[in-house]
Amino acid sequence: MAITKDTVKYVAQLARIELKAKELEELAGQLQEIVNFIDKLKKVEIKNIPATSHILPMSNVLREDGPQESLAADKVLKQAPQREGDFFGVPKVIE
Amino acid sequence: MENELYKLTAHELLEKIDKKEITSQEIIGFLKKRIKGVDSKVKAYVRLKDANLQSATCNLQSTLKGIPISIKDNICTDGLHTECCSKILQGFKPPYDATVITKLKQAGATVLAYKTNMDEFAFGSSTENSYFGPTRNPYDLERVPGGSSGGSAAAVAADEAVWALGTDTGGSIRQPACFCATVGLKPTYGRVSRYGLIAFASSLDQIGPITKDVEDAALLMNIIAGFDPKDSTSVNSAVPDYLQALEKDIKGIKIAIPKEYFVSGIDQEVKAAVLAAIDKLKDLGAQTSEVSLAHTEYAVPVYYIIATAEASSNLARFDAVQYGFRAESKKGKTQNLIEMYKQTRGEGFGQEAKRRIILGTFALSHGYYDAYYLRALKVKTLIKQDFDKIFREFDCIVTPTSPTAAFKIGEKIKDPLKMYLSDIYTISANLAGIPAISIPCGFTKKVLPVGLQILAKPFNEELLFRVAYAYEQNTPWHLEKPKL
Numbered sequence: 411m412a413i414t415k416d417t418v419k420y421v422a423q424l425a426r427i428e429l430k431a432k433e434l435e436e437l438a439g440q441l442q443e444i445v446n447f448i449d450k451l452k453k454v455e456i457k458n459i460p461a462t463s464h465i466l467p468m469s470n471v472l473r474e475d476g477p478q479e480s481l482a483a484d485k486v487l488k489q490a491p492q493r494e495g496d497f498f499g500v501p502k503v504i505e
Numbered sequence: 506m507e508n509e510l511y512k513l514t515a516h517e518l519l520e521k522i523d524k525k526e527i528t529s530q531e532i533i534g535f536l537k538k539r540i541k542g543v544d545s546k547v548k549a550y551v552r553l554k555d556a557n558l559q560s561a562t563c564n565l566q567s568t569l570k571g572i573p574i575s576i577k578d579n580i581c582t583d584g585l586h587t588e589c590c591s592k593i594l595q596g597f598k599p600p601y602d603a604t605v606i607t608k609l610k611q612a613g614a615t616v617l618a619y620k621t622n623m624d625e626f627a628f629g630s631s632t633e634n635s636y637f638g639p640t641r642n643p644y645d646l647e648r649v650p651g652g653s654s655g656g657s658a659a660a661v662a663a664d665e666a667v668w669a670l671g672t673d674t675g676g677s678i679r680q681p682a683c684f685c686a687t688v689g690l691k692p693t694y695g696r697v698s699r700y701g702l703i704a705f706a707s708s709l710d711q712i713g714p715i716t717k718d719v720e721d722a723a724l725l726m727n728i729i730a731g732f733d734p735k736d737s738t739s740v741n742s743a744v745p746d747y748l749q750a751l752e753k754d755i756k757g758i759k760i761a762i763p764k765e766y767f768v769s770g771i772d773q774e775v776k777a778a779v780l781a782a783i784d785k786l787k788d789l790g791a792q793t794s795e796v797s798l799a800h801t802e803y804a805v806p807v808y809y810i811i812a813t814a815e816a817s818s819n820l821a822r823f824d825a826v827q828y829g830f831r832a833e834s835k836k837g838k839t840q841n842l843i844e845m846y847k848q849t850r851g852e853g854f855g856q857e858a859k860r861r862i863i864l865g866t867f868a869l870s871h872g873y874y875d876a877y878y879l880r881a882l883k884v885k886t887l888i889k890q891d892f893d894k895i896f897r898e899f900d901c902i903v904t905p906t907s908p909t910a911a912f913k914i915g916e917k918i919k920d921p922l923k924m925y926l927s928d929i930y931t932i933s934a935n936l937a938g939i940p941a942i943s944i945p946c947g948f949t950k951k952v953l954p955v956g957l958q959i960l961a962k963p964f965n966e967e968l969l970f971r972v973a974y975a976y977e978q979n980t981p982w983h984l985e986k987p988k989l
Contacts, residue, residue, distance in 0.1 A: 454800070454884050454887065462889060466938065466963075473734055491826070501840050
């Protein structure tokens with residue numbers, strides 16, 4: 411699998427990360443090397459092998475749906491880079 | 506004697522408190538002095554200038570009687586800076602405590618306000634990826650302490666901490682514990698609540714102790730282990746008294762030695778120290794046999810797909826809306842929402858974080874999901890099956906913790922792949938979800954620590970403590986101190 415600057419640019423856009431030209435160049439090279447290394451997994455026979463996404467045999471972890479204490483709104487909002495009253499402030503979404 | 510008190514373990518300090526020879530306030534006092542004396546060299550803590558050392562008073566009648574503990578910067582502490590050593594979390598003071606912190610406070614620990622240094626978001630094996638700069642290995646200040654919990658391990662080794670919490674996703678407790686001649690345990694996945702741990706890879710992360718000896722690790726596990734309704738992956742089974750497991754007798758214990766851990770890439774001095782440790786275990790009555798963990802070579806590639814995929818998803822939450830850093834709009838331009846995200850994340854994440862987010866996003870993206878992510882999950886099954894097979898016949902597995910002793914600062918930072926390969930012996934335990942401990946087992950000619958790793962089947966931390974304790978109590982390594 412070839413990793414080009416365009417691949418990195420596309421994926422960075424998906425991940426919402428702005429990259430400088432120099433970073434783009436560097437990352438393409440490094441990711442190519444890492445992907446080449448990872449490609450050794452293609453040697454492994456995986457036919458009929460199930461995927462393990464969760465290591466413990468657990469399913470449907472449920473709890474009583476009762477009211478519980480929540481965090482103090484003011485304490486939470488204090489952490490926001492931009493606060494407007496009881497809301498988080500963000501730049502304009504719709505032009 | 507007074508000036509040697511900082512060297513004591515938590516269980517030794519507790520004894521002194523019981524005998525009324527010392528108070529917890531005095532302990533905090535000499536610790537503060539020690540930090541002031543050596544941290545300018547070691548740099549184990551971050552934001553030292555900003556905070557008071559002590560966070561809150563605690564219940565002095567309880568188990569831990571006010572003994573202080575140092576916490577890695579990715580574990581949420583109510584009202585105290587928790588930044589994952591990343592610019593993107595600049596200024597973040599969580600509005601709640603992680604469950605492990607709540608448990609520690611209830612048990613009477615004093616949670617220190619200074620947090621320990623780490624690779625940004627736990628991405629790394631050297632603590633060089635910290636926004637605050639690297640921590641140094643107390644045994645050689647030109648070398649790394651390991652990572653990502655390098656600050657915790659270095660603080661404990663340098664006696665700047667009585668004990669500490671670290672986190673381990675692919676070796677981040679055990680490898681720094683090994684590099685700094687301390688004890689480090691990664692518990693079974695699900696044994697310790699992850700609530701309030703800022704997630705890196707949710708299916709692999711565990712919080713665990715980094716301590717001066719095995720008894721302290723058992724004592725700390727007694728407090729932090731257990732079910733938590735706030736973490737749906739924590740397991741609802743009884744927590745044994747781990748201190749009861751500390752026996753010196755290991756007669757008849759069956760130990761497997763996987764041959765794949767002693768081949769190419771291992772440093773000869775490390776190999777010699779680990780083989781000598783295995784001989785010691787035999788002297789103590791254990792039986793050893795060589796075995797094969799055939800899929801070992803695939804653990805690192807599997808890990809770097811699964812861990813980065815999960816990281817890319819977990820780190821999507823850093824969007825400059827609810828907390829942390831927000832990039833300012835560029836000169837003369839107004840910023841829309843998408844630009845705000847992209848600029849913040851471009852400026853706020855360090856190089857390794859960007860590398861991993863992009864690799865993980867790639868592995869999950871349309872067209873590559875089956876070829877990379879799904880394949881990795883299947884090879885993970887094979888790795889787990891290798892372990893299941895061994896544990897049907899053996900009580901535990903013994904290996905080196907790391908193929909080399911601590912490397913030099915700057916040696917691997919420009920070569921990500923080389924850095925990733927330094928976790929080759931620790932990653933499998935996270936993929937298989939099993940517990941593993943690293944204990945000191947010798948020193949190289951340059952006086953750099955070597956670590957022994959012991960792995961057991963899920964929820965058998967007791968056996969790890971038993972074997973580790975028997976070895977420790979019959980060897981001098983845990984008594985060594987760095988010259989600072």
